Amino acid sequence: MEWRLDGEAPIWAQLVENVKRGIASGLYGPGDRLPTVRDMAVEAGVNPNTVQRALAELEREGLVYSQRTSGRFVTEDASAVAAVRKELAEAKTRAYLEAMADLGYSREEIVSMVDGKSKKEEN
Amino acid sequence: MAILKCAALTKKYGRAPALEGLDMAVEPGRIVGLLGPNGSGKTTLIKLANGLLRPSSGQILVDGREPGVETKKLISYLPERTCIPGWMSGEGLMGFYADFYADFDRKAASDMLARLDIDPRAKLRHLSKGNREKVQLIMVMARKARLYLLDEPIGGVDPAARDYILGTIISNYNPEAAVVISTHLIADVEKILDDVIFISRGRMLLSASADDVREKHGKSVDEVFREVFKC
Secondary structure (H helix, E strand, O other): OOOOOOOOOOHHHHHHHHHHHHHHHOOOOOOOEOOOHHHHHHHHOOOHHHHHHHHHHHHHOOOEEEEOOOEEEEOOOHHHHHHHHHHHHHHHHHHHHHHHHHOOOOHHHHHHHHHHHHHHHHO | OOOEEEEEEEEEEOOEEEEEEEEEEEOOOOEEEEEOOOOOOHHHHHHHHOOOOOOOEEEEEEOOEOOOHHHHOOEEEEOOOOOOOOOOEHHHHHHHHHHHOOOEOHHHHHHHHHHOOOOOOOEHHHOOHHHHHHHHHHHHHOEOOOEEEEEOOOOOOOHHHHHHHHHHHHHHOOOOOEEEEEEOOHHHHHHHOOEEEEEEOOEEEEEEEHHHHHHHHOOOHHHHHHHHOOO
């Protein structure tokens, strides 16, 4: 997957976001085995301990579970996957609305712009 | 127990101090960035750990011992300048390393050379400068050492080579070992660091986990470094 990491937030927290994005988008499907810590670290270009910490957080949140010998897997709980997808979508929406408000757009203008854009793309 | 420990470590060249009363420790299982501007004492510290220099005062211990024959078995060292002999081939060089170091994994080394499409029979002086640097790193990382001391492993390489070097470090170091990477190119390495140590003029300014630095300052380690060392 394509890892998006920038400077500011702690890297483990950014890795959590990235894996959540992978789960929400279906790249990592329910019950899929995740890459090993080492492979994920090499792929994302980060420290294996940091990946470990991110996966522990995902386990704590119930999105990932580990099986002693065979590795880590994505949860099979469809409602947990749906919830994470919604959480990410809401965060994106919040960020979008804030950016538009900064540019001085009103609710109505934003709605009509989104509507106009999606109609254009349909045609 | 710390694999590398310095207490009041001081090294002077003539009158000029390169390190002054440095206290620090590196724990096993960590990738540590030894970060400081040019002339801050990074290379001096690494040479002291390798027993290539002797402290003027204070102490440096590797796995609880003073640097010497025994500690050289534990340390895999990448010097600042490439020092592999040009008249040797990759094959010859691997034999050389295997003779010197009991922990050298020849198969791992030759797999890595093959992945780079380097002909093991070619003389090393016929390789490009970039490939010679990679060959040296491969030799260093193919050892199953307890402490890797990498002095400026990414100085002056292109971004693709840098990714290759960092990937090679991550995929080869053993999780019980510690890796110390000295550099002033923080942005390039900060994602792979567990801990950071800032040194300046031979003294330690900061020692913390990289994520703690980011969390505390709300900035990348690179930005914090630029602020601390603003000219």
